[in-house]
Amino acid sequence: MAGTGKGATARQRLFGDRVRQRRAELNMSQENLAHRSGLNRSYIGSLEAGERNPSLENICRLAKALKLDAADLVRGAQTKAGRR
Numbered sequence: 001m002a003g004t005g006k007g008a009t010a011r012q013r014l015f016g017d018r019v020r021q022r023r024a025e026l027n028m029s030q031e032n033l034a035h036r037s038g039l040n041r042s043y044i045g046s047l048e049a050g051e052r053n054p055s056l057e058n059i060c061r062l063a064k065a066l067k068l069d070a071a072d073l074v075r076g077a078q079t080k081a082g083r084r
Contacts, residue, residue, distance in 0.1 A: 012050040013050035014076070028066075
């Protein structure tokens with residue numbers, strides 16, 4: 001697993017699910033999203049699997065590529081359990 005090695009949190013899974021859902025709505029491959037966002041395809045895959053905790057910069061890059069506001073990707077995340 002990429003990232004911290006401590007396992008996926010509910011917040012990370014929520015974020016990954018939102019990225020995957022929007023990418024599917026746009027009929028976009030992980031490869032295409034990676035190209036549009038300037039991120040690595042394997043990074044996109046690990047984000048969608050909830051294995052990464054993305055930086056604000058990467059959240060904004062993904063939102064732009066997915067034609068969303070960054071807030072749409074993180075809405076409701078604060079109510080999910082994270083690491084303590």
